[in-house]
């Protein structure tokens with residue numbers, strides 16, 4: 001891949017005037033031109049009401065969608081210059097996704113679900129299996145390796161989803177309402193796990209409307225009608 005680089009050398013995410021408008025009459029300005037830099041190792045929460053543009057932004061960050069104007073640099077790479085197959089590679093190797101609804105395969109074991117996170121990497125099956133086992137152990141599920149999702153609790157399922165997202169050692173972890181389907185005790189466990197991953201140096205962007213989730217992040221960005229603002233951290237509790 002040969003592509004121009006962004007301005008901030010250690011930035012994982014750089015949005016430069018990136019915007020997303022959906023065609024229609026009238027068009028929907030789901031994301032207004034946005035300036036955002038997320039440095040390596042930062043933990044950022046994006047909060048906003050329903051319809052404010054959170055998923056639109058996450059889809060851009062995850063290369064599931066492209067800005068209608070402006071630029072997105074991921075680890076310095078100008079993503080607009082990538083071909084569709086290069087984008088797929090970046091998604092598979094550099095980005096981990098975690099969703100509210102887990103998106104696990106119900107009839108596959110935890111290990112097999114995590115192995116899916118490595119399918120693009122052309123590893124020997126034995127190596128793939130060992131990495132999946134190691135990652136599940138890291139998220140505290142070493143004792144549930146062969147269970148299928150229906151046999152797991154909500155929090156365990158989300159830990160399998162986290163292991164699947166992390167097994168490719170991504171540069172960026174994107175979470176869309178990761179605790180939206182969990183009770184408060186389990187939410188706390190998942191948030192503790194995200195804290196630990198952050199302490200290990202992972203760059204995390206989590207979308208949430210839950211203040212408990214946002215409280216854990218280093219930075220909170222508010223999105224409203226497609227516009228970002230970043231309240232002064234001193235005004236946070």
Ligand code: ADP
Pocket residue numbers: 022023028029030048049050051052053054055056057
């Ligand atoms: P959130 O995730 O914060 O609830 P979204 O990013 O899903 O919000 O949506 C932001 C706005 O963009 C909403 O007004 C929504 O209706 C609109 N929108 C989202 N996706 C599309 C689409 N594919 N086509 C048209 N409008 C869309």
Ligand code: MG
Pocket residue numbers: 054055056
């Ligand atoms: Mg959404």
